[in-house]
Amino acid sequence: MSSTIGLIGLGTMGKALARNIASKGFKVSVWNRTPETTTEYILKYGNEFLTAAENFEAFVEGLQLPRKIVLMLPDGAPTEEILRKLLPALDDGDCVMDGANALFRLTELHQKQLLEKGVHFLGTGVSGGEEGALHGPSLMPGGSHEAWQSFEPILMAIAAEDFNGKACAAYMGGGGAGHYVKMVHNGIEYAEMQALAEAYDLLRSIYQLKNEEIAQIFTQWKEGPLESFLIDMAVEVLKKQEEGKSLLELIVDKAGQKGTGTWTSQEALALGVPTPSLTGAVFARSLSAEKDTRTRLAPLLKTPKTVASLTLTDFTAHLEKALTLARLSHFTQGFALLQAAETEHHYGFPFVEIARVWQGGCIIRCALLKDIHAHYTPLLYDAAFAQELILENLQNLRTIVATASSQAIPLFALSGSLTHLDAYRRAELPANFIQGLRDRFGAHGFERKDKEGTFHSDWK
């Protein structure tokens, strides 16, 4: 009997996703470049719903028409290679879904290329890592509507559940919409991770807390407004022991990155959307990678000793509130970018649905998404719940940033959020001064408060 769906790429994600699909009663056929991986996988997990074909041709031939094929490959060359191999074997009406973290522009190119052969292409953001892929990811499909309709029953069945038990999957719009939303999701993820890392740094540097003690503080936070998947993960990381030592003490402080944070920042710059915390988090990872330079400069620039001016209880209370407000800022920056992208690309983003689809399965799932979903506004700071959060927690964020600054502890994300918030609270910014300078040296002109039009001053 032919299979309902085919999946190419038995890496971490592909293996888990195929098992998830099969567990929902859809017959899946898998193919992987290295055949030994396939053999081993089928031996371990194969059943009537999870099978493998003899070879690539048999894999394609063994799928129900019109075909549904999922690619779970690294983006770039591997995906291109498989598409080149796959395309000649496909027929009019077949549908291909790319589950990689692909750049949205490339997704749009693939959509065009495949459509020339009558094949529909769906670029789908998949979030949740291996566990999410196995038990329920958050799914952000976009692109061909025909392909969405074809994959919809399967994607709805395998997705995580939102706060009300609905599937965390929804059509994100045309073109590269799905991968765009996933890109912004990852941008927010960068900022969230950086803010937690900064909290850890403050506690260990100013209060000399051990990782186990920091884990206890984070565990208390899990029960409050900071409830989120990433804080659960943070507690596990802080507690993890290897060879009788805290794992964190063994890990080199150089953060890796695969590019989605940079793509988010490039888009934000291109569209003129301020995302200081999201972009700051990318800079923080880049600077962390300069380990040799930091090690060389640290004694030369005489890193000062830290002093605790607040009690630990007071400081952690400030920090919890600061992180709560920073999270609002991260989502505000991310959604503002999506709003600008809508104006630019006309994807048809379902903004309120995005706040729902991120409630389960994905890395940035958190309690705050309930309010964002219920009271969505294009700039989240406009919402009443957000204004309440700002008024309640802004002073705490300021205390944390001021303390860090006085102790020479760098805060890329938390200080970015404070500046972002402070700038939106100022009806008057010093941009008049910038305009004056631009007109003085470049005759760029300026608008005036008292007259309509554009003016130049006579500087002679």
Ligand SMILES: NC(=O)c1ccc[n+]([C@@H]2O[C@H](COP(=O)([O-])OP(=O)(O)OC[C@H]3O[C@@H](n4cnc5c(N)ncnc54)[C@H](OP(=O)(O)O)[C@@H]3O)[C@@H](O)[C@H]2O)c1
């Ligand atoms: N890992 C995550 O948490 C996560 C989360 C969301 C999205 N994603 C995205 O999901 C995709 C897959 O990630 P992963 O973590 O599962 O990757 P992975 O574990 O590195 O697996 C890569 C898979 O791609 C295959 N492959 C690599 N180069 C190939 C080529 N040139 N031709 C054919 N097959 C090739 C590999 O086959 P072989 O066995 O032959 O090497 C393997 O099956 C990536 O785009 C990633 O960005 C990952």
